[in-house]
Amino acid sequence: MPDLLDNDIQYMQGVGPKRAELLNNELNIKTFGDLLFYFPYKYIDRTKFYRINEIRSNLPYIQVRGQIISLQSIGARHKKRLVAEFTDGTGTIELVWFQGVNWIKDTLKPGVDYIAFGKPSKYGLKINLIHPDLEEASKYEAQLSSSLQAYYSTTEKLKKSYVTSRTIQKLITNLFKNFKIEVRETLPEYLMNKLRLLALNESLRQIHFPTSPDLLSKAQFRLKFEELFYIQLNILKQKFTRENYIDGFVFHKVGDYFNRFYSNKLPFELTGAQKRVIKEIRKDLGSGKQMNRLLQGDVGSGKTLVALMAMLIAMDNEFQACLMAPTEILAMQHYTTITEMTEGLDINVKLLTGSSRKSERDIIHEELTGGTLHILIGTHALIEETVQFNNLGLVIIDEQHRFGVAQRAKLWKKNVQPPHVLVMTATPIPRTLAMTLYGDLDVSVINELPPGRKPIKTIHFTDSKRLRVHGFMKQQITEGRQIFIVYPLIQESEKMDYKDLEDGYFSIKQAFPSPQYAVSIVHGKLKTEDKDFEMERFRSGKTHIMVATTVIEVGVDIPNASVMIIESAERFGLSQLHQLRGRVGRGADQSYCILMTSNRLTDEAKQRIKTMVDTNDGFEIAEVDLKLRGPGDIEGTQQSGMPFELKIANLGRDGQILQYARDTVMDILEDDPLLDDAKNNILKQQLKKLVKGGFNWSEIS
Ligand code: ADP
Ligand code: MG
Numbered sequence: 104m105p106d107l108l109d110n111d112i113q114y115m116q117g118v119g120p121k122r123a124e125l126l127n128n129e130l131n132i133k134t135f136g137d138l139l140f141y142f143p144y145k146y147i148d149r150t151k152f153y154r155i156n157e158i159r160s161n162l163p164y165i166q167v168r169g170q171i172i173s174l175q176s177i178g179a180r181h182k183k184r185l186v187a188e189f190t191d192g193t194g195t196i197e198l199v200w201f202q203g204v205n206w207i208k209d210t211l212k213p214g215v216d217y218i219a220f221g222k223p224s225k226y227g228l229k230i231n232l233i234h235p236d237l238e239e240a241s242k243y244e245a246q247l248s249s250s251l252q253a254y255y256s257t258t259e260k261l262k263k264s265y266v267t268s269r270t271i272q273k274l275i276t277n278l279f280k281n282f283k284i285e286v287r288e289t290l291p292e293y294l295m296n297k298l299r300l301l302a303l304n305e306s307l308r309q310i311h312f313p314t315s316p317d318l319l320s321k322a323q324f325r326l327k328f329e330e331l332f333y334i335q336l337n338i339l340k341q342k343f344t345r346e347n348y349i350d351g352f353v354f355h356k357v358g359d360y361f362n363r364f365y366s367n368k369l370p371f372e373l374t375g376a377q378k379r380v381i382k383e384i385r386k387d388l389g390s391g392k393q394m395n396r397l398l399q400g401d402v403g404s405g406k407t408l409v410a411l412m413a414m415l416i417a418m419d420n421e422f423q424a425c426l427m428a429p430t431e432i433l434a435m436q437h438y439t440t441i442t443e444m445t446e447g448l449d450i451n452v453k454l455l456t457g458s459s460r461k462s463e464r465d466i467i468h469e470e471l472t473g474g475t476l477h478i479l480i481g482t483h484a485l486i487e488e489t490v491q492f493n494n495l496g497l498v499i500i501d502e503q504h505r506f507g508v509a510q511r512a513k514l515w516k517k518n519v520q521p522p523h524v525l526v527m528t529a530t531p532i533p534r535t536l537a538m539t540l541y542g543d544l545d546v547s548v549i550n551e552l553p554p555g556r557k558p559i560k561t562i563h564f565t566d567s568k569r570l571r572v573h574g575f576m577k578q579q580i581t582e583g584r585q586i587f588i589v590y591p592l593i594q595e596s597e598k599m600d601y602k603d604l605e606d607g608y609f610s611i612k613q614a615f616p617s618p619q620y621a622v623s624i625v626h627g628k629l630k631t632e633d634k635d636f637e638m639e640r641f642r643s644g645k646t647h648i649m650v651a652t653t654v655i656e657v658g659v660d661i662p663n664a665s666v667m668i669i670e671s672a673e674r675f676g677l678s679q680l681h682q683l684r685g686r687v688g689r690g691a692d693q694s695y696c697i698l699m700t701s702n703r704l705t706d707e708a709k710q711r712i713k714t715m716v717d718t719n720d721g722f723e724i725a726e727v728d729l730k731l732r733g734p735g736d737i738e739g740t741q742q743s744g745m746p747f748e749l750k751i752a753n754l755g756r757d758g759q760i761l762q763y764a765r766d767t768v769m770d771i772l773e774d775d776p777l778l779d780d781a782k783n784n785i786l787k788q789q790l791k792k793l794v795k796g797g798f799n800w801s802e803i804s
Contacts (some may be wrong), residue, residue, distance in 0.1 A: 107282060108136030115274060116281075122266060129258045139278055139286070141271065142310055142326070142751050143253035146319065149220075150250040155194035160225035165232075167191055167220075168240060171213050176204055187211060189219060189232075196223070196230040198237065216240035236269065251313040275311050290329060291785045298767070301325045310751075324760065327752040331539075331764040333793055336786065338542040339768050342395075343776045345543075351393030351523060352496050357385070358419030361412065363448055370444075376551035377405055383547050384413050384525065388497075394523035397541045400549030401721040402529045402685025403556070409549070410499045411441055413525060418450070418477050422496025422522075425479040427486075429502045431456045431631060432638065436660060437501065438480045455481035455490070458631045499525045529685065530678050531721035533729045535754040535761050542765070559688040561696040561716045563672075572697060573614050576666065580620065580647045584665040584692065589683055591674040592627065592652035601628070607670060608650045621646040627654050653679065662690035672698035672715075673708040677728040680715050707731055729755040 112132055113123030126132040132141055153165045169191035176185050185208055187198040198219060200207050221235035255271040278284045288295070288303050295302070301309070301321045309322035373381070380398060387394035400406045414424035426441075428434040438454040445452065453467050453476055470476035474493035479485065526544065537546065564572055576586055588611065590604040608624050615622060623637045623646040634654070641649045642661050649664070667687045672680060680698070688694035698712055714727045752760065771783065778787040 106136075107284060108134060108139065108286065110135045112138060116277060117270075117274065122264060125261055125264055125266065129261050135278060135282070135284070138271075138274060139284060139307060140750060141255065141275075144256050145254045146251040146313065147254060148250055149252045155189075155191045155196055155230075157193075158196065158223055158230050160223050160230060162223055164220065164222050166218060167196070168216065168218050170216060171198075171211055174208065174211060174213065176208060189217075196232060197226070198235050199226075199231050199233050201234070211237075212239075218243045251316065251319060253311055253313070272311075279308065279312075289785065289789045290332075291782055293782055294767070298328070300328065303329075323751065326750075327757055327760050328764055330749060330752045331757070331761045332768060333790060334539060335542060335761075335765045335768040336771075336790055337794065338539075339765070339772055340776070340778070340790070342543040343772050345395070346392050347776065349393055350520065351391055352388075352420070352422065352520065353391050354388040354416050354420040354422070354496070354523075356419055357416055360418045360448065360450065361415040364412070364415055364445065368444060368446075368448065371553070373408070374405060374549070374551045374553055376400075376549040377409055380409055380547045380549055381412055383545075384409070385416065387545070388413070388416055388523055393521050394525065395544045396525050397537070397544040397546045398525055398527045398549070399531060399537075399546065400527070400529065401531060401552070402682065403689050404529075404549040404552055406501070406527045406529070406549065407437060407440060408444075410501070410525065410527060411444060413499065414478055414497060417497040417523075420496065422494050423471070423474070423477060423479070423492050424497040424499065425481070425485055425492075425495065426499045426501065428480070428482060430654070431458065431482055432634065432654065433501065434480055434482045435635070440660075441478065441480065450477050451475060452478045452480065455479060455484050457482060457484050459484065495522045497523045497525070499527065501527045502529060529721075530682065531725045533722070533725045533754070535758045536725075536729060538761060538765060539754060555691050556688060557691075557693050558719050559667075559684055559694045559696050561684065561698065561719075563698045563700065563712050563716055565700060565702050567702070569699070572668065572699070575695075575697075576615075576648070576668075579666050579695075580615075583663075585641065585644065585646075585661065585663050586648045586666040586668065587664055587683075587686055588648060588650045588668045588670060590650070590652055590670045601626070603671070604650070604652060611648060611650055615648060620648065622648045622650060624650045625654060626652040653683070660689060661686070665690065665692045665694040666697065667695070668697045668699060670699050671701075672712060673700045673704050675711075676732065677711050677714060677724050680711065681721055681724045684715070684719075 111123065112118055112126055112134055113120050115135065115138075118126070123133075126138075130141060132138050147164065147166075149166060151166065152168050153162075155167055155169070158165055158167070167189070169189050171187045172190055172195070173188045174185070175187075176183055178184055183201075183204050185200040185204040189196050189198050216239065217237055218240050219232055219235045219237050221232035223230050223232060225231070253268075253272060255268045257266055257268060257271065261267075286303055286307065290300065290303070294300070301318070301324075303325070305318075306322040306325040309318045310326060313319035313322070380400075384394070384396065387396060398406060398409065410426060414426070417424040426437055428437055434454060434456055438452065442452050451470065453463075453470070455464065455467055459467070459481075467476065467479065468489065468491070471479065471490065471492050479490075479492075484490070526541070532540065579586060588607065590607055592601075592604065604624075604626060608622070612622055621640075623641045625634055625637045629637070637646075637649075640646050641664075644663060664687050667684055669675065669680065669683055675683070684696040687696065696715070698715060700708070700712065704712070710727070710731060714724055718724060754761065771778075771786070774780070775783055778784075778790070
């Protein structure tokens with residue numbers, strides 16, 4: 104039977120090719136089915152009416168019932184607007200239209216009861232409703248099937264073509280009324296009964312046309328649960344399969360490389376957390392199963408050392424290891440640290456990045472395939488086809504949030520048998536997001552900083568306090584400290600941003616004149632050599648201040664830098680602010696993070712700044728970030744391979760449902776890992792369908 108849900112949306116009455124294209128481009132609605140699964144973002148109780156004399160302009164929306172008492176078009180041709188005076192007997196408001204003036208004017212009937220709905224705004228002394236929803240009261244009441252009216256988000260482009268929330272609702276009404284749409288159940292009966300879930304058909308009807316708040320919340324629960332359930336089923340089924348059917352290299356011993364490093368080279372005592380994590384990794388490596396572990400640890404918690412020790416174990420078992428970092432600066436830094444730390448241990452470490460010369464590359468390729476290269480450190484360049492190992496046993500990926508899941512997968516395909524994989528991230532990921540993005544990985548957490556670190560003090564200043572900040576900087580420099588000043592660079596190509604940076608640099612040079620002070624500048628437009636040169640000058644203490652863009656965001660380690668000044672801090676996301684702050688506080692001195700902002704901040708920006716001032720805890724910050732922005736916007740998630748958009752569940756709010764879905768999936772898979780049982784047939788079919796439909800964002804095979 105051809106599925107009605109697969110019908111092209113353009114063939115629906117009231118759509119046509121032009122609107123279809125818009126719906127497709129703007130909302131990704133191509134078929135009847137897509138429309139059915141386009142869910143409202145809010146509901147408004149439309150049985151509630153305001154009296155006009157109660158209306159305040161700060162209400163999010165209002166609904167009033169009344170009549171039009173006068174109607175006027177004002178202004179010249181293209182600036183024409185239509186203003187209707189509207190009263191309910193307690194007062195008057197103005198309904199205002201800027202578009203379709205003539206047409207709307209002709210349809211309005213004085214003396215008839217209308218329901219007007221919209222967002223109130225204040226214009227002079229009058230309350231206005233701009234482009235209100237307006238309907239004759241008699242018609243409105245006849246059609247009202249539910250007191251809770253669904254609202255659908257649209258875009259400016261859609262609104263210009265008169266596709267509003269209302270239009271979408273009409274189309275969906277059409278689906279139910281004229282097409283009598285029915286969908287097949289997508290969860291097995293035993294689960295539905297056990298979890299007391301509302302049927303899919305009923306849930307879809309309720310989500311669009313709720314008949315009561317209670318049924319609406321049951322419908323929401325069912326749909327959210329299902330959405331999260333299948334993501335977990337996909338990810339955990341792969342994890343189960345991998346663990347049960349794919350062999351991992353067995354690193355059975357800890358040998359000379361590890362032991363010599365541990366007793367002779369280790370410059371400090373490991374923290375308890377580092378010890379625990381190394382044990383966890385060691386256990387994985389010896390288990391015979393392929394390791395897939397996520398190592399989370401706040402900036403400065405000492406992940407590099409853990410990475411190195413894991414690589415030494417690989418070498419003790421005659422395997423090669425590689426470490427991939429998201430930027431050249433970072434790769435270079437890892438290279439320097441690791442060569443220094445392993446000096447005298449006869450370990451061949453090389454660096455491969457986009458700017459490695461051909462001659463160096465040739466040597467690296469030869470040593471890699473010959474097996475004489477032990478550790479390869481680099482950037483994305485490591486993923487290239489031409490990079491072939493002799494026996495790659497361990498892959499370490501630093502700062503995962505910059506890499507896509509697909510890239511991760513490419514690395515493990517460098518061997519017939521997949522190498523062990525350790526993914527390290529300094530961006531604390533809220534639990535819910537981790538379960539979704541990295542639900543196939545085991546997780547280790549370094550929840551302890553090396554001893555002697557003082558918590559960073561974070562202070563917020565507005566631009567008017569700049570002189571005070573300069574004074575403070577001078578005092579810090581006198582005490583021998585160094586300072587970062589970071590400017591936002593949202594898009595590397597934006598001229599505006601560079602202007603901010605250059606102006607900033609210029610005024611800093613004036614306030615901190617040479618020869619008394621030396622200032623470095625680093626940004627993405629510089630050539631690699633120049634960047635490295637400037638970084639090196641700063642690292643070695645030749646310059647006091649480093650003016651930079653976010654290129655220094657990740658991982659850069661300069662213990663003597665104790666002040667991080669973030670300009671236009673309101674333009675940064677929370678996780679980025681936290682990352683930047685983590686650049687200081689690495690030495691024993693008291694460190695400071697100064698957030699500079701303008702005077703006028705949005706509520707959300709205020710909350711971001713306040714969170715930064717209040718806490719140093721990366722996980723807490725990540726949770727706030729998720730709540731404020733939603734997972735789609737969380738720093739790095741787009742790049743990090745969350746190519747599906749959740750239609751209804753929200754990782755910031757639906758953590759409990761997610762946990763419930765994950766537990767349910769675990770129970771099912773423990774019983775029936777391949778979903779071969781007849782009762783799980785629906786699950787197998789539906790998963791296949793979702794995976795085919797592109798939900799297969801994880802390429803782990
Ligand atoms: P991360 O990558 O987790 O942000 P790093 O590995 O760069 O952190 O470590 C930060 C700094 O702390 C480095 O200078 C490192 O040498 C130092 N460090 C790491 N582990 C310890 C430890 N156990 N005791 C003291 N210092 C440590
Ligand atoms: Mg690091």
